[in-house]
Amino acid sequence: MSRIFRSAFIAWVALRHGLDELVLSSFKHPWLRLLTRVVSIGRNLDKPRGQRLREALERLGPIFVKFGQVLSTRRDLLPPDIADELALLQDRVPPFSSEISVATVERALGKPLDAVFSSFDKTPVASASIAQVHFAVLREGPHAGKQVAVKVLRPNMRPVIDKDVDLMRTAARWVEKLSVDGKRLKPQEVVDEFDKYLHDELDLLREASNAAQLRRNMAGLDLVLIPEMYWDYCRDDVLVMERMNGVPINQFQTLRDKGVDIPRLARDGVTIFFTQVFRDGFFHADMHPGNIQVSTDPRTFGQYISLDFGIVGTLTEFDKEYLAQNFTAFFRRDYKRVAELHIESGWVPAETRVDELESAIRAVCEPYFDRPLKEISLGMVLMRLFQTSRRFHVEIQPQLVLLQKTLLNIEGLGRQLDPELDLWSTAKPFLEKWMMEQVGPQKLLQQLKAEAPQYAKLLPLLPRLVHDYLRDRPDDVRAEMRALLKEQRRTNKLLYGLIFSGLGFMLGLVVSQILIRIRLW
Incomplete structure (x- = not known):
């Protein structure tokens, strides 16, 4: 009975806020479209659909509020007006x-x-x-x-x-x-x-x-x-x-009155985010203003205070490498490589045409690169990319959905703190350094050090393993050795020919130079 009453209450709230018109309008059955027009008679549905949905979720209680908050992160699925409105949901x-x-x-x-x-x-x-x-x-x-x-x-x-x-x-x-x-x-x-x-x-x-x-x-x-x-x-x-004792991050005037350097606070927020994401692969994924304060203690003045760690995001080494290559391609405006990465990672169907996906990504990103960096909104770029992704049936990965949501939060908060915040120039040196660490010699040395204990265990065993292999497969090994020796002889003949030809050429060049100098003399 409790489930029946709860279902009836949900249906009543949905009708009161006109959610039937919002939901049923996309249904394909004609009688459902007719039902939409009938139940809308006599109700005031002047408010925008996103606002009506948000108010209905608040009326239904904390679980539905949470659902709306999670849903607001899926901008790959929702129209922008609804996603923006759901992002306003708070745990009141x-x-x-x-x-x-x-x-x-x-x-x-x-x-x-x-x-x-x-x-x-x-x-x-x-x-x-x-x-x-x-x-x-x-x-x-x-x-x-x-x-x-x-x-x-x-x-x-x-x-x-x-x-x-x-x-x-x-x-x-x-x-x-x-x-x-x-x-x-x-x-x-x-x-x-x-x-x-x-x-x-x-x-x-x-x-x-x-x-x-x-x-x-x-x-x-x-x-x-x-x-x-x-x-x-x-x-x-x-x-x-x-x-923890601090001032909520959204009390901007209080922070200014206490002498906090607001532009520096905005830059520090970007640094913290990119450090957690790209260095550690483990980041606070619920960074709305209710969970962030600023310390006013003299010992830690101006530092962020993070609270509420129920939702965190993680990135694997594969995720970070994928992001590194994408960022590199974006900075170079290599949209073909971005499209290829989407196909190689399995995010889009294998039969997707690279040139079509490349053209769509270029149409999204190119207009932004021609603007001053401080006018570029990474959030807007992401929203356009999400809209484009629907056309190509892009499968948005759950671990990156949290990353995208947190990036939108950080950018919005940063621009509230400092409207002149240049997210790209603040992040680019960090990203370039990180990408070099990911694909450069330093990364190779780190991997070799990490694997060294395993190599140390295997190296003493190699002679015995080779001996066992040769003993168990003598015929195959002899055949392979004969083929290798034959190939080696052929290679040696070719190398000797090249060497002697090179020596002959050099000797001829030296002799000709000597003769030329004798004549000139």
Whole structure:
């Protein structure tokens, strides 16, 4: 019954916001188009369709808000107006009761609250769709007296999520069957992707491990602060970490009043992003303003503070090499190579014509290269590329979707901080250095060092392995040796002929020069 009531409520919200007109308009059955016109009678649908969709998702609750946030990253699937509107979704969720929060912490840690914390602020400082955060001070252990932030998972989230995701899957199946664009939009794959993100965020131990990895990677960069995780108090539904004090990144006037160098802050943000992506292949993939602060502590003044590590992106060596070659080709305006890389990687069907894909990519990118660098929007280039990708049925890789989404966030935030920010010139020296490290002699030496222990194990075994091979296959080896010797004799004759011919030519040249000089003398 609960599923029936929930389905009825979703249908009512959809009709109230005119989503039937938004969805049914792409359906191929005539009676569904007729139904669209009938249900639209007497309703005010003056608002843009993207705004109506965003407001409906906010009305349906935190799970649908999260779904809209994930959907906003798939600009390869959505029209730009809807993607832009969904990007405005924020986790505006009322907090749950402090009694539930305290009970969750005590159950997770197996101790009374007073035994772990000397103080615990029962009023949450932040509340989102998955968890809320309380400030506290540790009482016991080596970190006694430390100010901490305690993140507590919302109660009974898993069954709520599972029910709503099941409903989304059912709707996705119908959309795929009935909609003209159903197969291209891949609604079931999008729901599966959303399900994975949500369940990753439900495991706070996973978030703590993500934070610890980023903290190690960023140590020594002196541009970003990541809270320390206190593992003795971390569980899958409770997370205790170092309390960070800073100003939210979107409070620009407050930052200026405190003397923060805003243009430098914008450049540092780009450096942090490219370092995490291209050096480490492990990056914070949820870098919206709610998760970024700026330190005003005199010891770390002006440094970024990263929070909320539920969603991170990873890149394999193959991904990074692919990106290196693409960036190199883009900088050289070698659009044919970009097209070939898309085909070689399997992103587009093998039968795709290289010249057609090259022409489409050139049409997207060429107008931007003729502008001043500060006027180039990488976000706009990506959006145009996504639109082009539909025509060629490009399969956007999940790991790069997070990269693209984070790049859009970084560029938008950077231009808010500094409208004169030149993303290309800021990133290009870093990328050129990184690409040289990826394909240059330094990379070769690194790989040789990494493989050296394996080589050290194999080298002593080589004589025995060769002996065993020769013993087990004497006839084949003799035949191969005879063929090699025959080929070697032929090669030697050719080399001797070339050498003697060269010597004869040189000798003739010397003699002729001597004769010429004698005559001149």
